[in-house]
Amino acid sequence: MGSTGITISNNFFSRHNEVMLLGHSDNYPPDLGMQVTIAFNRFGEKLIQRMPRCRLGYFHIVNNDFTEWEMYAIGGSGNPTVNSQGNRYIAPSDPNAKEVTKRVDSDDADWSGWNWRSEGDIMVNGAFFVPSGDGLAAIYSKASSVSPKSAGLIDQLTLNAGVLGGSRYSHRPRFPFFADIAR
Secondary structure, eight states: OOOOSEEEESOEEOSEEEOOEESSOTTOGGGGGOEEEEESOEEOTTEEEOTTEEESSEEEEESOEEEOOSSOSEEEESOOEEEEESOEEEOOSOTTOOBSEEEOOOSOOOGGGSOEEEESOEEETTOBOOOBSOOOHHHHHHTOOSOOOOGGGHHHHTTTOSSTTBOTTOSSBSSHHHHHHHO
């Protein structure tokens, strides 16, 4: 409630229905100033939705790897600003789930004023991002925090995402030193 200056980075997410929700409610004015950066994460297998779901505020989603989703990847309500840059979106095989974005019904169902953009993103397997708004650079500058790298570098940029000293496929530490600490 009213948080800002939030960074979510270098994580590996898998096997979740609702991955993350940012913002208290669609009608909570302190969240209008929320600024969130989501960078260098891997959104992996068996994820359904909310990678993230954004309420109000400014969201810079930069250099992440979205490897399938069952419903959508980025959702929003309450008119958030979403700046997607340098991400790779790999759509699932389901022909009804190719859209990256989902705007949730709110009091203002006219999304033409919602500022959402995709810049330098790679769309794979039919993935598509529905932009909206007037695209004013000043609006997006508030939602920018990290200079995006080319989406072609996603494998290198997210290589170490996940558990420190562990494998993204196992909860066991790779290094004996960490195993001793865990006991």
